[in-house]
Amino acid sequence: MSARKPLPRWADVALLPVLNLTLAFFISGLVVLMVGENPIEAMSILVYGAFGYGEGLGYTLHFATNFVFAGLAFSIASHAGQFNIGAEGQAYIAGLGAIFVGLALDGTHWLLVLPLAMLGAGAFGGLWGFIPGYLAAKRGSHVVITTIMFNFIAASLMVYLLNYVLKEPSNMAPESRSVVGAGKMPQLREFWDFFGYSPVNVMLFVAIIALFGMFFLFWRTELGYKIRTLGQNPKAAHYAGISNSKIIMISMTLAGAMAGMIAINEVLGVQNRLVIDFVFGYGFVGIAVGLMGRNHPIGIALAAILFGALYQGGQELAFMMPAITREMIIVIQALVILFTGAMEGLFRTPLEIFFTMIDVNKNGGGVPVSSTGQALVGSESDQRRQKKENGGGVGVGSESDQRRQKKEKQEG
Amino acid sequence: MTEKSQKNRRRSDIPAAVSSNSDELAIELIKINKHFGPVYANRDIDLKIAKGSVHGIVGENGAGKTTLMSILYGFYTADSGKIKVGGKEVKIKDSSHALQLGIGMVHQHFMLVDNFSVLENVILGAEDSVLLAPSKKKARIELARLAEEYELEVDPDALIEDLSVGQQQRVEILKALYRGAEILILDEPTGVLTPAEAAHLFRVFDTLKKQGKTIVLITHKLREIMAITDEVSVMRRGAMVKTLITKETDPSELAELMVGRSVLMEVKKGIANPGDIKLEVRDLEVSDDIGVKRVKGVSLNVRAGEIVGIAGVSGNGQSELLEAIAGMRKPDNGKVIVKGQEIAFKGDDSAAELRLAGLAHVPEDRHEHGLVISFEQWENSILGYSDDDKYGKGLYLSVKACKNEAKKQIEEFDIRPPNPLLKTANFSGGNQQKIVLAREISRDPDVFIVGQPTRGVDIGAIESIHNHIIAMRDAGKAILLVSVELDEIRSLSDRIIVMFDGNIVGEADPDKVNEGELGLLMAGISSQDKDKQEEAFVKDKIANDLANKGAV
């Protein structure tokens, strides 16, 4: 078993996701065949529905806006090594902040409402992310379990608040008072008829700014640097004097706040009031978006558009081919999560072997050597494997010693 | 099983073979090779172990001892080479196969299930039937027998997590014996034991040996080797250096063989000119991750303009001492004072406090601690210093400033290839070490602590690293150095402190002390009054041993 090289960057960030996606679509195609429809035709309806005309595109972008925020909520936590399944609940709770600001400032101007709603929704969503972060950092609770539980707690809390606190006595439905004026986010169709009746609104631009903001945060600030250090190597972060617990709490709070932006898009952008279940599973899509987007803003943007298109095109498809309901999209989403998240090795391992073979052939065999003549260490995954293998120094002395030998071998 | 042990008891009347030329070999290894990725953990290993003997295998951490024994135990498969057990060539497929061949292993980190009872651990994998009750009953009887025979008493119903480490080890030995082990491999068995527990363990060895069992003892503690083994094999860097008859060797020879003499260039350095005390350590006590006390009250000073080297066989508390001084491990007790400022050790970011106080740290293990290997080089060039204003004021991090600094470091330390955008994992070991050193030295710290500065670094880089360290001393910095390379300690240090078993056991002048004296100090032999109990025991043991052998 020889050492494998890490994948070339382009293969890692582009080829691998494309292969995973292709497989997910292929299997979905089989499912479509199973119910007696033509997958190619289904695909073309889907693509047309998502991009073929203004209103469709508007819906696609509207969904994509949600997915950008949800993807960021997953990725920010993920960069810190935390697995945030709680975007759904964080967005739900954030609806409170959005509607409070929207109702309170309904008589002003949306330019005033927007930043304050972001603060409000961010604060509520952030709180819902902070608590699991705090429990993880200080009490050792598992973020996954806590965020799942917090999704359900949020659901119960919101139903209670909508039924008993926020509901207008005159209204039968459990929903808040409606915003009617400046509290509504301006929809793009007000400026461009092109978008038909689609609800895509000013939050689209906030999402784009958030993507740039994420890039800036992670690659242009000390905090982002520290978060990435913690996520990549908690021990090195400890060595560097970075407080692991603080960073976990900060990134979970940021993640929650980001999920909170979904609330503005939905509550002040579409519903104009707080209703039950307005998050509608968008938070969960963030997991697929984050995984597929490789936790990078560009990837997240592309994955969000992809899922936006699937959601919108899927609705169109359900209309045109009644045998294919929009749940088909959830199946595709599940397969994407499965292949990109849980079964990465399915393509990664063969690809690594493939690229290593090419490389060895180029260099005439032996230890893989890069073009600069630099000896290369085994792939990261190899090293991770060794780390687990040794489990704290059971194997060849300590792990570090093994690496030391590795180095020596290459130099010698 | 019972039949077998009957047989053994009969065989025990025959005196144990001592010489490796004996026809009766328990184990013979021929040209064993094993590599992990491109790294050879074992290279062309030959080894003969006589039946009924206690055979020691010594070597530093990472010398390949554990890998070799794991191959013998079927946990790893060798890439090439032959294994003979009892004269017959075998291919050991897995652990259960090794057990069938009568090979049992007591791992350094016990392979026990913490919330299981002793009985459950003993029968795990060796159950006789679908239901546990009959197996438990049988094991209970067998354990009682073994306890009587080998002084291995332990409550069969106790949970492992409630047992002391020494008792847990007994369970491991019992596990092996219950499975009918004839050859018992023990990996660093005394590392976690109190002297009294160690003494007991060695008595058990005696009984086992008398029963005709073969014992392979992996350790880096030379005193144990001298006290209880018949033969000793020395390993270094994956290779077998030499096999000696224990009676015919001495600790300092073994220490030299273990550490080896790397070809080091003579380090040119002038006379030290020590100034004020910059780093002060007072009565420091530090425990490791599993709560075992590794540093037992160490005090030391480092002055401006001097290099203090800490020598010692690895595993005697140097690592924990270094980590505590660097803020990575909270001390149980004692003080660390940097330039007059006592470190508070609050929260989980003490390392930052120490950096602000003017201390820089090159960790022993650069992959684990010193670098994020998935980062590009420039990102690692600011690790620990990202808050510095020169990398952007406030929260902002100026990539340009970082990359400029990275380029500066690359230039000054001749890091190759000179590409700050290259992933750190793709630099060679020596250059990775230079990345760490460059970062820490560039900050111009007043106190500099360095662990294993040249571990896994090629000769050329060694020289330049040494020169950088000397230059820092000459610039009036206080430097504390830990290295397993004795020559490195000797040639760099102005003062040598020797650590043994968590204590400072001696101080030496590098120009006056010779290698033999240092070796003895490191082996804890000539330590005067520390740890009298163990000392007394070992002497006792050696005397007894000699008497026994004489009698035979």
Place this chain on the structure above:
Amino acid sequence: MEIFNNIIFLLDSMIRLTVPLLLAALAGLYSERSGVFDIGLEGKMLAGAFGAAVVAYLSGNMWLGMFAGMGIGIVMALIHGIASITFRGNQIIAGVAINFLAAGLTVFLGQSWFKQGGRTPALPEGGRFLAIDLPFADALKDVPIVGGIYSELISGHNIIVYIAFAMVPFTYWLLFKTRFGLRLRATGENPKAVDTAGVNVNFMRYKAVLICGALTGLAGSYLSIALSAGFGLNMTAGMGFIALAALIFAKWRPWYVLWATLLFGFLNAAQIRLQGVELPYIGEVPVQAIQALPYILTVVLLAGFIGKAVGPKAGGIPYVKER
């Protein structure tokens, strides 16, 4: 007597609502005790419910339906196993994927096959598990207290209810009194110890994960062909997650799982009965507070504020061994 009857009804409803939680939590117990964390209980249960309803509807045979439900559960578990054991993928992500897969596929296939908005048609005669009366249930009915308890509470449930409760002592026995159980528990605590003892770790984990699939499938079958007469959209409604909470609350022990699921089942039953009811002194209890209680209790327990729930030590980590 009125109050007594009310209590009996409440407890009877508790038992019905406990069963799916109990089966799913026990399923999770096997998987997690072997070191494979499973947040996909919900999805496996949902898929099982769908499979059972479809086959029971088509065949008119409840037993075929039940086995189909368990079979589908096993298939889903196999996907989980392949991803997290063979490919050493992230167990959590695999679980998330399974939940979505089930949520999507059940509705999608249900709609295209039956065109009833994702529901399956009502089960025909013989397709549904019916209540069975235990001996003398009728005769004892009028005996005060004991008779009521026996004939209403203990008797008169379908067979899956009895299987579910019998699974508790059986699981206890299997886990703590047999070779299989010893190895299973050891695998979740210290797989390396199991490996060095000559037992195949991954094979053990597969066995555990497949048992988990069968039990979640049974839980799903109970929902669709015993408790109700057909599959309904998202009919598990988070029960898989409550089961997960119960499992944590029970600290991964069979008898504790029974108590925890009975507690959560009781909360659920009470919540339904208390809807809109003014209690003396307390006033109207918001049902949402009761609904959220299992989750809140679990969070509090996990954080170590009351006791400490520590899961199997090797849970969540794929076992890797180089050869």
